[in-house]
Amino acid sequence: MNKYLFLLLFFIAPLMVSAAQQPVPESISSNIKGALCYIQSDDQVVFVKEVFTQKLSLPGGTIDLNEAANKAAERETWEETGLIVTAKEILTQTETAVVFHCEPASGVIAFTARNHHGFHVLPAWFAPDFGIETKQVLLGYADMIKPQEYRYPAQYHQQVLNHDVPNAPIQYIDSAISAAPLMHQFELPVIEKIQSTISLLPKWISAFIFDVLKVFNSTASIFGVLFLMPIMIYYFGGKPSLQMAYVGIVTVTITLLIQLGLKFPRPFIYLPPLQLTDILGFSTPSIRTALSIVLIGYLFHIWKKMYEYESIWRCLVLLIGVTLIQGLSSIMLGEQFISDVLFGYVIGLLILWHYIRLDDKQSVAAKLIMLQPALWWGSLGGLLILAYSLHSIQLANLAGITFAFVISLPSLIKVPHLTLPYLIVKMVATCLITYVIFITQQHWLTYITQSSISGYFAQCGFWFVLTYIVIKISCIGSYPKK
Template identity: 30%
Template sequence: MRNFLLCLWLLLTAIFSPLISAAETPSDANIKGAACLVSDSEGRVLITRDILNNSLSIPGGYIDSNTPSDAAVRETLEETGIKVLPIRELVRMDNAVLYDCRATHPIPVHENADGTAMVAAWQAEHFGREVRSVMMRKPDAFLLEHARFPDQVKLFPSLLKESSASDIQNYADFSALSTPFNQWNAQWNRKFQEVIHTLPSAVGAFLGAASELGNGALFFILVPFAMATGGLKRTAQLLLVTIGVTLVVTFIKLNLAVPRPFYLYPDLQLSQASGFSFPSGHTATAFAVWGLVFLWFKKAGYSNLAIWWVPSLLVAMSRVYLGVHYVTDVLAGAVIGTLIVALSQTSAFKARLLSPLFWLVIGVATLPLAATQVQPVFLYCAMFALSLAVALFAMRNALPDRPAPFGKRGFFVTLAGMMVIAAGMGGVAIWSNSSIEILVANSVGFILLALWLGGVAPKILSRKTH
């Protein structure tokens, strides 16, 4: 019986092994990932820029239930919006296989002065979720320096000799690929730029820098400031506003998927930006956060609307001038930011700022978005809110009924902890080329940040204060 089974196994293997090989069933346990090398006649390669670590790579990803070539084709379509055919296997490296792939239709590109080409990829499923931008680029020193997988890039010159060149279609601009409304809307960006360019160059430089007033980096200054001037309750208020703006803006951006003005007209681009356009996250953040700061100063007796309106309007004008947002984007951002800061001042929200249950509800409500939207921001917000709920629950008996400001000591202690956590997250992003590792590290970082702000720092500062 044993000999019969052995013979039967050898017979079946002889019959079906060629078919299995042709079908590329991923039975080889060493092959975990697959990627497509898509090139053009000029020796340029289709490259994506990753959202998590900002690195460059050819489109590809992990193999799940697909064959390796199917996985490579699927990932290329999801990341770039370009349909390709796998021509042949080029090379196997470590745990990945690279395929020579050819686009089934001409790749829409806009030629840049540096020899690279911008690819119109905003309709790709994972654009703005996993991918920042898509380009055609030669395997040069810049690509090697910023590559997610440098060893792959070193092989590109030799692999390109065997690859099948895809056709490209050059566009002076991509306006024809968008809607008439977006085309009309982008003309306001052009007119505003023309007006600013008639003024001294310092005006344009000032407007460009003004965008930083709505940058997420403000978090590192305003959170310690809130802890110093209003204690944990004021800090929780700022955190609520920040998370609210982030969730609302990101959800709308991903689901409306409006291309930025410079995607349509590349000559409008005066600053780096990625993802989608509507609404303006910088503007929403500015109106929400600076509105909150205005209310803090108002409570202290300094009621001057300029504290709110000046930085917020500067951010809005800056985003239009830089060609990264339409006028309608900044108007929507202003409305969203104002509404969120207004909601944060209602008695219903104020009374629950330090409630563990309140933050637990926010975290649980965000989890479905984290699971369905394929954007790490939702996961980070969920992990932060849930961890803050845990921290507040642990501190429920240690905090006074009316948490007091922690003063200068509170500012520097809070800032120091935040910087250590941020350094750890940044270090992993530099050290690792794995998206999963970076995602996990960032999630852990936001968990630690919530525990620090909601539990550890207030406990340390309470001891010092009393």
């Protein structure tokens, strides 16, 4: 009898111990849709800065069908922060979300330096949602942020403040250079040395230098490409402008897919003090350098065919100089590694070479292929599928831009040249409208972005509206081909 009792206890005891270790959840309201984790370390709280809303929130997300709330909190926290946690007791419940006290299995690792908002940045580039839904993972005092900086301002006090929980172990590190690929480990000290050398100059001089670098760096951004539209349509008409836009979209798509495949973080991810700009996504290869090579090569190719001016060579040298300065600027600002820029140049040259080969073919069909509605609609569908399957907001934004060109396709094809010399006025109007839309986007995004789906639509809509307005302004004063 004692032998059977011993065997019974031998098999049941581990189950009893395991059950005792699992937190017993309190009753959760049936209308609860989300589960959040409150992680405290060094009397500070772990926050997530979201890609869509640019707001702070506790790590967590939507509870899947037939999923326990505590397991949802653990899963979402891992996906957003890279922290493996155990959800303990329930701290509070709001109308739609439950907040658990969560303990990280291996403690919290944070960078020693604080950012300009006073937060410690956590190394989280390996988290599945980093760069997709999560922009940064931060550690800071709960009362450091204002309610309007929180994703749900009305629930800020209930979700974040006045929770008496033990601190999780924490380790502060100065950098994560040793975690970078070997090639990047050699490049990081170079970037740090460049920035520190500039920072040693008088404050107003160093600030001026960094501002100039930001201007040059933005020349190859999507904003910079949109500003080219009035110039392209003025000098070349609608068809070459559409071809330029399509080549640019293809370039960004290819480089984005490579980035999402490699998932190499930017320099400031390993060393937060290097961050001087607010940029999203991964590093390798550089989209901006690839795009600048393609656009400059395209402009030279088209200009040479339409206008045989000797001064074009001087303009080409100037544009190449701007491209090189742009690449150097992105390195000095901590956005790209040197190898990222070089990789971007290679990709840009390959895409440009293929385009020129296609354009130089004698076949009329080859020359007009990028003006076909079927190609544009197919490309839009492909971008939407990629954005949905890869959860990439950058691909979603690119789809919004593409859609603006798709619905403008019939009118752009009919624009041979402009009859009114209002180029400067159009460029100024484009800059002002873009600036107003960009500055005010955070206000209206806050009201319409309540989920990942609405966030995707809001971001796509922003780029669609901006691109469509720029196209319409660029076409003012044109007359259709008869």
